[in-house]
Amino acid sequence: MQDPADQANSPTLDASAMPHADQFSETSRRGPYTFPPADRIRKKSEYAAVFSNSRKVVDRYFVCYLVTQEQQGSKMGLAVSRKVGKAVTRNRVKRYLREFFRTHRPLMTAPCHFVIVARPAAAALSYAECVRAMKRLLQRGGVLDG
RNA sequence: CGAGCAGGCCGGACGGUCGCGGUAUCCCUUCGGGGAUAUGGAGGAAAGUCCGGGCUCCAUAGGGCGAGGUGCUUCGUAACGCGAAGGCGGGGCGAUCCGACGGAAAGUGGAACAGAAAACACACCGCCUACGUCUUCUUCGGAAGGCCGGUAAGGUUGAAAAGGUGCGGUAAGAGCGCACCAGCGUCGUGGCGACACGGCGGCUUGUCAAACCCCACCUGGAGCAAUUCCAAAUAGGGGAGCUACAGGCGUGGCCCGCGCUGCUCCCGGGUAGGAAGCUUGAGGCGCAUGGCGACAUGCGUCCCAGAUGAAUGGCCGUCUCGGGGGCUUCGGCCCCUAGACAGAACCCGGCUUACAGGCCUGCUCGUACU
RNA sequence: GGCCCCAUCGUCUAGGCUGGUCUAGGACACCGCCCUUUCACGGCGGCGACACGGGUUCAAAUCCCGUUGGGGCUA
Numbered sequence A: 001m002q003d004p005a006d007q008a009n010s011p012t013l014d015a016s017a018m019p020h021a022d023q024f025s026e027t028s029r030r031g032p033y034t035f036p037p038a039d040r041i042r043k044k045s046e047y048a049a050v051f052s053n054s055r056k057v058v059d060r061y062f063v064c065y066l067v068t069q070e071q072q073g074s075k076m077g078l079a080v081s082r083k084v085g086k087a088v089t090r091n092r093v094k095r096y097l098r099e100f101f102r103t104h105r106p107l108m109t110a111p112c113h114f115v116i117v118a119r120p121a122a123a124a125l126s127y128a129e130c131v132r133a134m135k136r137l138l139q140r141g142g143v144l145d146g
Numbered sequence B: 001c002g003a004g005c006a007g008g009c010c011g012g013a014c015g016g017u018c019g020c021g022g023u024a025u026c027c028c029u030u031c032g033g034g035g036a037u038a039u040g041g042a043g044g045a046a047a048g049u050c051c052g053g054g055c056u057c058c059a060u061a062g063g064g065c066g067a068g069g070u071g072c073u074u075c076g077u078a079a080c081g082c083g084a085a086g087g088c089g090g091g092g093c094g095a096u097c098c099g100a101c102g103g104a105a106a107g108u109g110g111a112a113c114a115g116a117a118a119a120c121a122c123a124c125c126g127c128c129u130a131c132g133u134c135u136u137c138u139u140c141g142g143a144a145g146g147c148c149g150g151u152a153a154g155g156u157u158g159a160a161a162a163g164g165u166g167c168g169g170u171a172a173g174a175g176c177g178c179a180c181c182a183g184c185g186u187c188g189u190g191g192c193g194a195c196a197c198g199g200c201g202g203c204u205u206g207u208c209a210a211a212c213c214c215c216a217c218c219u220g221g222a223g224c225a226a227u228u229c230c231a232a233a234u235a236g237g238g239g240a241g242c243u244a245c246a247g248g249c250g251u252g253g254c255c256c257g258c259g260c261u262g263c264u265c266c267c268g269g270g271u272a273g274g275a276a277g278c279u280u281g282a283g284g285c286g287c288a289u290g291g292c293g294a295c296a297u298g299c300g301u302c303c304c305a306g307a308u309g310a311a312u313g314g315c316c317g318u319c320u321c322g323g324g325g326g327c328u329u330c331g332g333c334c335c336c337u338a339g340a341c342a343g344a345a346c347c348c349g350g351c352u353u354a355c356a357g358g359c360c361u362g363c364u365c366g367u368a369c370u
Numbered sequence C: 001g002g003c004c005c006c007a008u009c010g011u012c013u014a015g016g017c018u019g020g021u022c023u024a025g026g027a028c029a030c031c032g033c034c035c036u037u038u039c040a041c042g043g044c045g046g047c048g049a050c051a052c053g054g055g056u057u058c059a060a061a062u063c064c065c066g067u068u069g070g071g072g073c074u075a
Helices: A004-009 A044-052 A087-107 A120-124 A127-141
Strands: A055-058 A062-068 A075-079 A112-118
Touching (some): A044 A062, A044 A075, A087 A120, A087 A127
Parallel strands (some): A075 A112
Antiparallel strands (some): A062 A112
């Protein structure tokens, strides 16, 4: 078991596998592998802020806009257009990306806001392929340990 | 056993764990929220948005014109373009399947090309020369030819040619006469009815209405981003018009009518938060009764998703249904693999389209055996 | 989510309501020839399309139904 993120999928948790666990608030008594509504980008203005001043990392499956945000912690937003596929396909892609964010958040080097835009090729990915692609992408963006 | 027809049903199961969103109770709170426990969280099509309703607003949806839809009958239903039972026509040996299936002697139109002719029929090739008349010949009986004509049996064209077949009849023919068949009208019988059967009559009135149209019936318009409430924000500016014999808006084809308005319209500027609507409903399940059936009635029982940048997912284990591969002593054994179409957005009833695989019931035909 | 519209040569379009020589017309583009010393302009000719599947009809780009793919409006 090389990947510490895989521990989110196992019943036993190890505190030493969380290098950046201190970025979570003191009041939260839940585990590190969560994705509550406060950590999502939900407003039009937040989306606009990320799109306007951010770095862009691209591969053939996803486009990732990311901007470092020290105060507010990490937040993620999604954009999956109808070009990706029908409703079932789009929902699956969004679930995979949420699951990736949930399980890999403790590995991030710095808190940042980012929006992931799915491209049509992402429709054919399985969850494992999706995780591999996203890890490479965020490592190139410089916000993920690897 | 093989081939087939119809109807109904299922659309992996159980468990662990990390998450996501709903509800209830309790606890904490810096009043923003956070936490614990319990409970339940996609479909047969949730899809396409093709019909019909409920609901909300506009007048409790009113009148006229226009526009659109439906189209054998009778039932069922809240309603329907849906369903059931039947009629008629067509396909199939059959079980059964398919059908926009009212009206063309109300009207207006269309039918390219071909063909004589495409709709108050016509006369190209044919057939006939009885009647009338002319010429020639004559064995004085008549014969041949022409004119005036007759005819729709046959031929050609076409998607389609003016009832069909047979006998009689005739100069040749013709519903001209008759028989049967088709069609039309009418009467009787059966049926609620579509229609069926039988008698009689005069003999024939083609096709397209998914061309306009006629007839019957139906439809007011918009849609939960409807609509209502709370909070916040800007109220300031520029331009134009109107002073009632009227103007504007609601109203989405128009007119009337109705309602609202005292200022109205245009340009420019600002807001996109929260709550209600939001899930108890023509509701599901079971039983009984009525009905051939669709369905209805009664009783009992259950509460079963409500998000809003938008919840159902990730991983692991066990077991099954199929599928693939290998071994085989043909009994089986081992390995791999949950795998179709597809994701609620106000809610129902249908229709249509997509769909891996599987189950049940009834029936038909063929073969074999008893 | 809801409500609408559209689909014709490579591109922009005409025809569709009223079905038939529509073998689907035009413009630009492309190809060939002529003109010119050459290019451009001009002239002549050519290539080239009814989104898909059914139905009605003798006959469908046109009428009807379904499917697919685009686009718009709406708090």
